[in-house]
Amino acid sequence: MNSTMTERRRPLPSIATVYRPIEEYWEQSRPVGSLDGGPTEALNPLDAFLVHRLLELVPGHPVLIDAANALTGGASSLIGMHHPRAVDVWAVVDAESLPSRRSLESLQRYSGRRGATPSSSFRPVDRSDLLDDLAGQAGAIVLADARGGDAAGLAVDIGRWLDARPDALVLVLGLGRVGNCPAVSSMMSLCLPGSGRRFRLLRELSEVLMGSSLGMVAGDDHPDVDVALMRLEQLYTGNYRYLDLLWRANHAALREARIDADVLRGHLTFGAISEEIEGLKCAVREANERAERAERATRANWTSSAPVEATASASPLTRLRRRLSPTPVGSAWRLAKHARVKLAPTPVGRAYRLSKRVALACVARGR
Amino acid sequence: MEAMRAKAGVTIAIPNWNHEVFLPRSIGSALRALEFLRAEGWAGEVLVIDEASRDGSSTLLRQLEALYFKDGLRCLSFGSTENIATTRNAAAEHARYRYLAFVDADNELIPENLSLFVRTLEQTRAAVAYGNLLLRSTTADYAHFMHSCEVIQKRLFRGGNYVDMCSVWDRFQLLDSGGFDSSLSFLEDFEMWLHLATNGRKIVFVPAILGYYYLLPTSSSTDRSRQDAVESRLLRVFNQAKVRELLPLNTHHLRYHPELGYV
Numbered sequence: 281m282n283s284t285m286t287e288r289r290r291p292l293p294s295i296a297t298v299y300r301p302i303e304e305y306w307e308q309s310r311p312v313g314s315l316d317g318g319p320t321e322a323l324n325p326l327d328a329f330l331v332h333r334l335l336e337l338v339p340g341h342p343v344l345i346d347a348a349n350a351l352t353g354g355a356s357s358l359i360g361m362h363h364p365r366a367v368d369v370w371a372v373v374d375a376e377s378l379p380s381r382r383s384l385e386s387l388q389r390y391s392g393r394r395g396a397t398p399s400s401s402f403r404p405v406d407r408s409d410l411l412d413d414l415a416g417q418a419g420a421i422v423l424a425d426a427r428g429g430d431a432a433g434l435a436v437d438i439g440r441w442l443d444a445r446p447d448a449l450v451l452v453l454g455l456g457r458v459g460n461c462p463a464v465s466s467m468m469s470l471c472l473p474g475s476g477r478r479f480r481l482l483r484e485l486s487e488v489l490m491g492s493s494l495g496m497v498a499g500d501d502h503p504d505v506d507v508a509l510m511r512l513e514q515l516y517t518g519n520y521r522y523l524d525l526l527w528r529a530n531h532a533a534l535r536e537a538r539i540d541a542d543v544l545r546g547h548l549t550f551g552a553i554s555e556e557i558e559g560l561k562c563a564v565r566e567a568n569e570r571a572e573r574a575e576r577a578t579r580a581n582w583t584s585s586a587p588v589e590a591t592a593s594a595s596p597l598t599r600l601r602r603r604l605s606p607t608p609v610g611s612a613w614r615l616a617k618h619a620r621v622k623l624a625p626t627p628v629g630r631a632y633r634l635s636k637r638v639a640l641a642c643v644a645r646g647r
Numbered sequence: 648m649e650a651m652r653a654k655a656g657v658t659i660a661i662p663n664w665n666h667e668v669f670l671p672r673s674i675g676s677a678l679r680a681l682e683f684l685r686a687e688g689w690a691g692e693v694l695v696i697d698e699a700s701r702d703g704s705s706t707l708l709r710q711l712e713a714l715y716f717k718d719g720l721r722c723l724s725f726g727s728t729e730n731i732a733t734t735r736n737a738a739a740e741h742a743r744y745r746y747l748a749f750v751d752a753d754n755e756l757i758p759e760n761l762s763l764f765v766r767t768l769e770q771t772r773a774a775v776a777y778g779n780l781l782l783r784s785t786t787a788d789y790a791h792f793m794h795s796c797e798v799i800q801k802r803l804f805r806g807g808n809y810v811d812m813c814s815v816w817d818r819f820q821l822l823d824s825g826g827f828d829s830s831l832s833f834l835e836d837f838e839m840w841l842h843l844a845t846n847g848r849k850i851v852f853v854p855a856i857l858g859y860y861y862l863l864p865t866s867s868s869t870d871r872s873r874q875d876a877v878e879s880r881l882l883r884v885f886n887q888a889k890v891r892e893l894l895p896l897n898t899h900h901l902r903y904h905p906e907l908g909y910v
Contacts, residue, residue, distance in 0.1 A: 289725050291741075295712050296694075296721035325716050488710040491717075516713065518706040 348425035350380035426463035427454035435466035656690030656744035666752035679758035732827035766905035773849035777814035808837035
């Protein structure tokens with residue numbers, strides 16, 4: 281392979297990158313005694329990613345105490361074993377449980393095949409010793425699974441863990457719907473007001489997390505839980521809301537169908553509005569016609585007694601003369617013109633022309 | 648990440664860099680294509696590779712992966728931006744399946760047709776199968792032109808690429824031939840066609856429409872003089888003596904349809 285092809289960059293965490301080692305583990309080890317089906321039946325990919333994220337968001341040096349490995353076939357331990365923060369992992373083993381022992385064997389085989397890796401240490405812890413070990417361990421994040429069927433027993437265990445280590449976080453996999461899931465009811469009973477504990481379902485952080493079955497139980501006063509959950513919520517909060525997107529998609533489809541015209545035509549309000557609009561349009565048309573007729577009439581009145589000439593090129597004096605023509609001023613002007621024509625060949629006319637010449641000569645001499 | 652043995656199936660790889668508004672279209676078409684593939688017995692995944700986008704793509708991809716992981720959507724995000732050649736190489740390295748379809752984040756697949764190209768690769772053992780792309784303006788619901796609609800011919804060595812990267816690959820042959828030249832910021836697809844052709848690999852044209860190619864109002868600025876320089880370099884690398892058109896070429900005029908054979 282060309283060395284330029286080698287991807288030197290490490291991808292940021294996503295469901296794909298977190299779950300891939302689990303898929304590989306499942307293919308290689310096919311753990312016996314775990315839940316039937318593929319790895320997604322044993323461990324929900326979204327929940328695996330959320331656990332990974334929480335390990336990242338909780339400060340300090342977290343320790344993942346995997347009390348769910350019997351039901352997940354050991355897959356849940358891999359979340360910590362492949363975490364870039366080199367999280368320590370305890371696999372809780374119940375010596376009397378066959379699935380638990382087999383899960384541990386699968387994990388040990390997997391660990392052995394990987395040689396010096398995984399990056400974090402992995403140690404089996406007997407369930408009977410868990411409380412004592414937990415009491416002395418800071419940064420404990422206990423992973424439990426509600427699918428074992430004993431909801432009440434699980435609640436008792438969680439209560440004991442939190443009593444032994446009040447600053448521990450307990451993450452519970454496999455929680456079903458509220459009202460349908462006995463484990464959810466047990467968790468709520470465990471975390472009643474005044475109990476000093478709080479139960480949260482991570483799917484409530486965002487509508488896109490509705491596929492999660494992960495819950496969290498922690499002390500009311502745990503210093504890091506609220507911030508961690510807030511950061512997780514913000515990671516999954518974008519600009520879009522499902523309902524807005526749905527509305528826009530439906531609206532676009534309705535526009536494309538162009539049903540507005542049909543709807544209006546068939547509705548009882550449309551007739552009255554349409555008539556009113558048509559009436560107004562008619563009135564506007566008639567008013568325009570009347571205005572045009574009035575303007576034509578006015579133009580005709582002005583020019584009725586004068587010869588029609590090209591007005592566009594007429595001089596202002598010519599236009600004035602035309603306007604004055606029908607008036608007494610025009611009549612006087614025409615009379616004077618007539619008189620001048622008649623007197624021109626007579627001595628009066630000759631005297632008029634001589635006096636005009638003398639006046640023009642004096643004016644020229646004066647300049 | 649450990650390399651897994653490639654399984655029979657199809658990875659639809661969508662490289663993304665700041666194309667948030669187009670991702671739902673491309674990812675939606677890819678997921679629909681997976682449904683058609685599964686109906687024909689193929690396994691598949693949609694692998695979105697995000698190159699440190701800043702426009703909201705990373706949040707959107709996180710949300711989409713949470714919703715559609717079970718339908719086959721996988722997201723890889725990198726914290727730094729590299730060029731498209733590096734992104735495609737990352738897709739080849741991280742893909743789970745043998746056949747790899749590249750779709751740009753601003754384009755769209757025609758879901759029903761993808762299997763034609765996969766079957767072509769299976770039957771011809773070609774390295775790449777590509778087909779017609781219909782050109783559309785940004786929001787048009789009709790095409791006004793067609794692109795990438797000719798077979799590989801020797802005139803490719805004279806310059807001027809006419810084959811788009813929206814295509815389906817045999818991932819093994821891509822890896823074995825060294826992948827894309829990650830030193831190139833553009834024309835890496837042109838370089839790859841020339842590289843495969845000169846190394847005897849087959850590039851087959853399928854006379855079917857693979858997807859829609861959308862024209863966008865702005866694209867990343869390309870310095871024409873640098874592009875010309877790269878093209879000159881490619882011609883120097885692959886056809887310095889200008890004899891390629893006189894030499895044999897395995898991939899010359901290969902046109903194939905899985906229902907008809909070579910046409």
